[in-house]
Structure formats: structure tokens, C-alpha cells
Amino acid sequence: MKLFLSAWIALATTLAAAGLKFEESLIEVPAPIDAETVTRDFKFTNTGDTTLVIREADAGCSCLAVQVAGGKLSYAPGEIGTLRAKFELGSFQGTVDKPINIWLQGDPDEKPSNTVTMRVHIPQIISLEPRTLKWETGSEPVMQVLEIGMDYEKPVHVKSVASSNPDFEVKLVTVEEGKKYHVEVTPKRTYTPGLSIIRIETDLEIKKHSIQQSFAAISPRIDKK
Amino acid sequence: MNALAQFTAVAGLSLAAAGATWLAKGRPAFPEPKVAVCDKALIKDDEICPADVPEDVLWIDARPRPEWMENGLEGSVLWNLDPKEDARVFEAQAATRIFESGASLVVVYCGTEACGTSRIIADRIKSLNLGPTVKILFGGWDALRLRDSS
Numbered sequence: 001m002k003l004f005l006s007a008w009i010a011l012a013t014t015l016a017a018a019g020l021k022f023e024e025s026l027i028e029v030p031a032p033i034d035a036e037t038v039t040r041d042f043k044f045t046n047t048g049d050t051t052l053v054i055r056e057a058d059a060g061c062s063c064l065a066v067q068v069a070g071g072k073l074s075y076a077p078g079e080i081g082t083l084r085a086k087f088e089l090g091s092f093q094g095t096v097d098k099p100i101n102i103w104l105q106g107d108p109d110e111k112p113s114n115t116v117t118m119r120v121h122i123p124q125i126i127s128l129e130p131r132t133l134k135w136e137t138g139s140e141p142v143m144q145v146l147e148i149g150m151d152y153e154k155p156v157h158v159k160s161v162a163s164s165n166p167d168f169e170v171k172l173v174t175v176e177e178g179k180k181y182h183v184e185v186t187p188k189r190t191y192t193p194g195l196s197i198i199r200i201e202t203d204l205e206i207k208k209h210s211i212q213q214s215f216a217a218i219s220p221r222i223d224k225k
Numbered sequence: 226m227n228a229l230a231q232f233t234a235v236a237g238l239s240l241a242a243a244g245a246t247w248l249a250k251g252r253p254a255f256p257e258p259k260v261a262v263c264d265k266a267l268i269k270d271d272e273i274c275p276a277d278v279p280e281d282v283l284w285i286d287a288r289p290r291p292e293w294m295e296n297g298l299e300g301s302v303l304w305n306l307d308p309k310e311d312a313r314v315f316e317a318q319a320a321t322r323i324f325e326s327g328a329s330l331v332v333v334y335c336g337t338e339a340c341g342t343s344r345i346i347a348d349r350i351k352s353l354n355l356g357p358t359v360k361i362l363f364g365g366w367d368a369l370r371l372r373d374s375s
Contacts, residue, residue: 060335061342062289063306090308099341110367131353132320195324197317213313215320219356220327 019113020054020075020102021047022083028119031089033152034206042083042100042116046075053105056112063088064098064118085118091208093124125152125209126202132215133185139221141190146183146214148200155179156204165196168216185216194218263363271347273332273360275372283328283357285319285350287335287342288366298369304333304346316349323355334362334369 023043031038046052054073057066069082085100097119101112127149135141150156155178163170167189173182183198196216204210263274284301286293290310293303302322304315323331331350333343343361350359362368 059341061306063308088308090306090310091312092306092308096345097341098345132355134354193324195321197320211313213317215353215355217324217355219324 019046019048019104020044020052020081022114022116024116026117026119028121029087031087031120031122033123033125035089037086037088038120039084039086040118041069042085043080044083044114045080046077049077051076054102055105055107056103057083057100059085059098059100059118061098063090063092064100066100083116087118087120089120089122092120092122093209094122096120096122123151125204125206126150126156126200126212128200128212128214130214132217134216135187135190135218136221137190137193137218139190141187143184143186144216146185146198146216148181148183148212150179150202152204154205156202158200158202160199160201162199162201163196163216164199165194165216167194168196168198170198183214187216187218190218192218193220263368268363269361271344271359271361272363274363275368278332278362279330281328281330283323283326283331285331285333285343285346287333287346292336292366304349306342306345316353319350320353320355323350323357329357331357331359332362333359335365336367 021044023045027040027042029038029040052075054068054075057068059066065086065088067084067086069084072081075081083100083102085098087096087098097117099115099117102114102116103109103112107113129147129149133144133146135144148158157178158172158174158181161170161172161183163185167187169186169188171184171186173184175182183200185196185198187194194217198214198216200212200214202210202212263276265274265277268274284298285304286297286301287305288297289305289307290303293301293305297303302319304319333347333350335341335343343365347359347361364371
């Protein structure tokens, strides 16, 4: 009886551990600068002893469409399949990690059997540093600098800079034509809190990235205890 | 009795029972969401349990716009990754609300625990360096629904 029980537990453990095995759990994708979408395949194998059925594969984002190749959802032991992920770049920049969850038949909703990740690297053509310039209320309304850098095969020129809040003055300074610019930001006063969105318009030919924004904020002073 | 007749009889009886239950008890209730228990000791550093979210929080809803419009939390700000939406507008609206509300905590939620969108949005908010602490709601919208119904 004990032997039978041990054998049964061993078998059950083996079956529980088996499932879909993905060749890669993370795929890194360098996105071309002007691409609208990027697509990658995640290959998997049913390493178990029973047929597995994919109930759902979802990335929880309208930016990433996930399909099982050929619409095939049932996989016999040893059978190989492909999960195709298509990422819509939109106005993304930098590195974006999107997990894709795969539920098999019988998985609880809160615990998918597998999770794979598509990591998309989208070139950042225009960099802004810092993203928010800060002053405290009551501080000296000194000028601060927002640095703009261009990383592109052609020169990218700043066409205009504007502040959404008239209490902040902005002045564009060219450091290196087509490559590097400064925006000098000066609050007219700092005795009340205020926020400005600084809009930077460039002549970058990739329209979705041609306009950028940064922030300038006068925040209430927090007295240290 | 052959197999087909047996199947028909069983299916017919089951359907009749289900129909009677429907008539007697009415339409079935919306199923309770299944959410893993939030254990403070096990969650990631950038996550927060629904029970630990204070009143004066600023919520960021990372779900698709129709879902936010249908049942987004009162005062929440929409910011999702839908490529058809304008990410700059989301960023500007969120920054303005964070600044105006003076909230010291911003919590981002998406649809489910498995959804990864809220972490991307939370990272973007952090990169703005506007001041408040930014956390991701463990369990997402499902956990909120469960918390509010209990």
C-alpha cells in the first residue's frame, strides 16, 4: 500500500510539474526607429504526458496582440506550438516590458500556468533632462536649465518652446545646432505653487516623436521637523 | 437504451433543473473575482495591498478607456498604454492632478493581478519625479471589487 501511495505521489508530482515549456521566457526586441509594430514568436513544447489545452493567452494591454499560431489550442505530449506576439509601438520610447500570461484548461483565473515577457527596446531620439524642474514656494526664483539632446542620424532642430503657464518664462538656447539645446526656465515668482507644461516642438521627421514635453513645478515648502 | 438516448435524457433533465433554478432564484449573480490573498510580507516593494491604501490617495486607472468610463474609481485619472490614445495628454493630465491634489501617494491599478500595464505606468510616473510615492495595487481592479463588496 505504501509503495502504491509513493508511486502515486511521484506520478502526480511529475504530472503537476510538466506542462508547456517555452524555449525562451524573455525575448528582447530592438524596434526599428520608424516601425509601427514588431512581431515575435514564442515557441513552446508540451513536455507533459497528457494533452494540454490553452484556454487563454493575454497581455492585458491593447498594445500587444497575442495569438496561438494557426488558432490551435490543443497540444498532445511532445507537440510543438508557437505563440505570436504583435506589439503596437504607438508613442512608446525606451524599454517596455510586456508580460504575456498563458492559462491552460483548469488553471485558476488568478494563476496562469506560464508567463513570458516581450521586452521591446524603442530608440529614444529626443532626451529631456530633468523631466521636472522644481522650486519651493518662497525660494529664490532662479533660472534652471532643461537639457535637450538629440540622438538621430540627421540633425533635429527645436522649432519652438512654450510654457502652458505664463508665470514661467522659457528661453531656448542652441548649444549645438541639431544636436543639443537648453531651455532656460525662470518662474516670475515663487510665493504660490504652480505647474507648467513645457512643450518642445522639433522638426523630427518621425511625427509621433516630434513633440515632447517636460514640467516645471513650484511646490509647497515642506518644513523639516 | 442506447448511448444517444441516455445522453439526451441526462441533458434534458439537467437543462430542466437549470431552468427551474433560474426561474426560482433569478439570474445568476456576477461571479466573484478570484484574487490571490495579499500578503504584505510577500508582495514586491513597489506594490501595495488594497487594505493598506489610505483615503487621500490619487488613483491612476491603467485599464482601457471604456472600462474606466464604466466603473473607474471616483477621482481616478486614466493613463493606459492604448496606442490609439495620446500618451502626452495622459502624462500632462496625471502630472496636473498629482500636483493639484497634493497627494503623497499615487496608486496605479489595472484590470487583474496578472496585468503588467500598471508597472509600466508607475515607472513613467516615477520618472517624472513629481514628489509622491508611487505604488501598484496588488490584485488590480479585481481586488478592489472584492474589497468593496466585503
